[in-house]
Structure formats: structure tokens, C-alpha cells
Amino acid sequence: MKAKIVLLPGDGIGPEIVAQAQRVLEAVASRFGHEFEFSSHLIGGIAIDTCGDPLPDETVAACKESSAILLGAVGGPKWDDPSAKTRPEAGLLKIRKELGLFANLRPIRLFDQLIDASPLKREIIEGTDILFFRELTGGIYFGESGREGSGDTESAYQKMIYSVPEVQRIVRLAAKAARNRENRLTSVDKANVLEPSRLWRSVAAKVMADEFPDVEYDVVLVDSMAMHLINRPKDFDVVVTGNMFGDILTDEASMLPGSLGMLPSASLGDGGPGLYEPIHGSAPDIAGKGIANPLATILASAMLLRHSLGLGEEAELIETAVESVLADGHRTADLARGGASIGTEAMGDAVMKHLAN
Incomplete structure (x- = not known):
């Protein structure tokens, strides 16, 4: 399969977690012989800083021409002024309207390995x-x-x-x-x-x-x-x-389930590209520290494969890899409850290892 996937890293930890999900999607494409073409575009606070618009026309056009969209997160204290002309969240509302994304799917699933984190x-x-x-x-x-x-x-x-x-x-x-x-x-x-x-x-x-x-x-x-x-x-x-x-x-x-860092979501419409993202926010307090949990975004990439590209087997492979990583005992800080933890990239590495098996 050939597919165009638009990446909207956004603000805060968005670029860090989207990068790990992209690695996973690339690994799946390589294993199954698919061709995924990625392009990255602006949304949210970084778009306001760059061009004064939380959802530039270029981003809208790219999304409309894509097969699916993977979003990181938007917003942060820098753009929280209630008197501001526009806010990062306006970009989210606008893209939903532009793409006709009227249904947001949020699975609340308890992983057995994390039951004590609840x-x-x-x-x-x-x-x-x-x-x-x-x-x-x-x-x-x-x-x-x-x-x-x-x-x-x-x-x-x-x-x-x-x-x-x-x-x-x-x-x-x-x-x-x-x-x-x-x-x-x-x-x-x-x-x-x-x-x-x-x-x-x-x-x-x-x-x-x-x-x-x-x-x-x-x-x-x-x-x-x-x-x-x-x-x-x-x-x-x-x-x-x-x-x-x-x-x-x-x-x-x-x-x-114990952490926002484990839950993906999908926003779907009538036949156009779907938008996939973790349900958590931009977590500006930990942005750039390399400790954010990428698993919700990785699971969102599995939803992308299943709902927009019809690749159920590939989606299941990712979900199984995430379960295996948790079964191995790997935890980011939000899941560790004060115990030993690993960082964003290390968690991505652990998922990639299972995808290769």
C-alpha cells in the first residue's frame, strides 16, 4: 500500500512522541512492504509563533490531500492569555471542521500489566x-x-x-x-x-x-x-x-487505566482522512526532557492503520508490541509510580525491538 501520512507534531512534547510513532510506522511499512510518505506541518502554538495562525492554509491543504493525519499535542502556558487574538486550540477546532471529523473515538482499555497503576x-x-x-x-x-x-x-x-x-x-x-x-x-x-x-x-x-x-x-x-x-x-x-x-x-x-499516556484517539468523518492523536495534552513541564510516554501516540498510529488504511494485521502487531513492552516491565515516569523508569526514546526502542521479532 502507498499512503501519504501528515504529521502535526505541534507543541510541548508533541514532536518527541510523534517522532517515536513515526519510527513505528516506518518499521511496519518496511516489514509488510508498504510505502508511507511522511510530511510534517504546523499546528497550534508553534504555528501562531511562525505565521500568526494556529492552522495555516498550507497545513489544511496537506491534510486534505493525505491518507491520514497523526497529531501530537497543542497549547501551553505561553499561549494561555485569554485576551489573545487566537489560541492554539483554535487550530484543533478548525481542522475538525475543515475535514468534517464529526466522530471522536476514545478507547478506554485497561492493560493487565498496569492494573495496579489505576x-x-x-x-x-x-x-x-x-x-x-x-x-x-x-x-x-x-x-x-x-x-x-x-x-x-x-x-x-x-x-x-x-x-x-x-x-x-x-x-x-x-x-x-x-x-x-x-x-x-x-x-x-x-x-x-x-x-x-x-x-x-x-x-x-x-x-x-x-x-x-x-x-x-x-x-x-x-x-x-x-x-x-x-x-x-x-x-x-x-x-x-x-x-x-x-x-x-x-x-x-x-x-x-492509571495514565493519560496510554490512551489514543481517532477523529473520523465521512470518507476523508482521519486524525489520530493521544488524548493527553502538550505537557510543557516535561517538554524537551526526553521522559514523555510515547505509547498513546504509538497506539494512535495503530488506530490510523486500522481505520484509515484498513491494515488490521499491522495495527494488531503494534498493539501486541506495546503489551509485550509492558509485560517486560518497561515503564516511563508516568507509569513507574516512583520506581525505575525509562525515557521516551528508550520506550520507542523497546517497541521497535518487539516489532522486529
Whole structure:
């Protein structure tokens, strides 16, 4: 297979972890006879510093012409001024819109080798394997916003808007995924308070009744879901929800396995290139120190192979290599809990060693 893969290293630890994932992808390509063409482009804070735009037109054009995109992370204290004309995160929102990436997939999978790294008791967390579908291009993050008045009378607003088609397409994707897992889907909303959630609930119920009657379906309020993730996470299979709720819940769920450094994500649309990234941030406090955990980005590269390139065997090879590295006892600082640890490049070397076997 020939494929064009765009790399968006971004800010903070982004360049370090993307470099390791690129090594892995190159090794897989060599082993299976594929040709992957890589090109690197700007996004986020570094793009603001370089050209004043968190998502330059050149980056957008390259992404649209690619087979898939691998992103590192964006943002940092340097660009946190709330009065700034633009912020790094604006680049993320814009690329999702430009590429029509309406579905964010976040697998919350517990690695057996790291079960003791979880902040939860073994009997609560063991067996957890949740796939979140977060709607990505609608809701409050993309609603009309503004400020009115000044001083003590100033107020601010942001609208939450969802349409029937937006709800239908994300629920369909989630239901199809459920059929390939344990055939259970949970929809999360706040229908007891919010009008957009009432629309979400009614549309989701109709899609499930008309198109997926074989899938076990239930509905949970977002505040209840926040509690359930802590006291009974293994009761859930596939979860679908809106943009803001998904943002919060998946960050909460990301701590179940014990570290943000282990969890990848995929943002998909209708047939165009997908965007793959770790769910953690740019970690500016450790940037340049060579201690960041690259495994989430490496696992994101496996999702890239599976979802955008249709290379399931190659994706599984990477995932198995990561499990083997953990079984060997290798840990970066975020996983070591004060014990012995290795750095970013050394962890990449360990994965590469298993890929060569």
C-alpha cells in the first residue's frame, strides 16, 4: 500500500512522541512492504509563533490531500492569555471542521500489566473496556458566542445547538461499533434540563429502534455517568454522547487505566482522512526532557492503520508490541509510580525491538 501520512507534531512534547510513532510506522511499512510518505506541518502554538495562525492554509491543504493525519499535542502556558487574538486550540477546532471529523473515538482499555497503576481498586477496574463516541463538530463548542456589557455588568454566552442529522450520524457509528463488540450501547445526555439533550434523546431512541433493534440500548444522565465511571466502569461497552459531555467524561475515564499516556484517539468523518492523536495534552513541564510516554501516540498510529488504511494485521502487531513492552516491565515516569523508569526514546526502542521479532 502507498499512503501519504501528515504529521502535526505541534507543541510541548508533541514532536518527541510523534517522532517515536513515526519510527513505528516506518518499521511496519518496511516489514509488510508498504510505502508511507511522511510530511510534517504546523499546528497550534508553534504555528501562531511562525505565521500568526494556529492552522495555516498550507497545513489544511496537506491534510486534505493525505491518507491520514497523526497529531501530537497543542497549547501551553505561553499561549494561555485569554485576551489573545487566537489560541492554539483554535487550530484543533478548525481542522475538525475543515475535514468534517464529526466522530471522536476514545478507547478506554485497561492493560493487565498496569492494573495496579489505576487509582481504583482491582475489583472495580478489572475488565474495563469502554469505547467512547464523542460528537466532535457540534454542540456548545461550536455555538454562537459573545460578550455583552462591561465591568460589573458584563455577561458572556455560548449556545448549545444540535440538529437531527448530527445526532443520527454519530449514534449510527456507535451502534455499528457496538455490534462488533458486546452489542451494548449507552447514550449520555442531560435531557432533564437541556433542550438540545431532549432532541438528542428522542433522535437517538428512534435510530436505535428503527435501525438497531438488536443492540441493547440504555440512556444515562451525564452526572450519573460521571459517578458510574468510578464505581462500575466495567458495566459499559460503547458510550455515545455530545461534544462537551464527551470531552469531560473521556478525560475522567482516561484516568481509569492509571495514565493519560496510554490512551489514543481517532477523529473520523465521512470518507476523508482521519486524525489520530493521544488524548493527553502538550505537557510543557516535561517538554524537551526526553521522559514523555510515547505509547498513546504509538497506539494512535495503530488506530490510523486500522481505520484509515484498513491494515488490521499491522495495527494488531503494534498493539501486541506495546503489551509485550509492558509485560517486560518497561515503564516511563508516568507509569513507574516512583520506581525505575525509562525515557521516551528508550520506550520507542523497546517497541521497535518487539516489532522486529
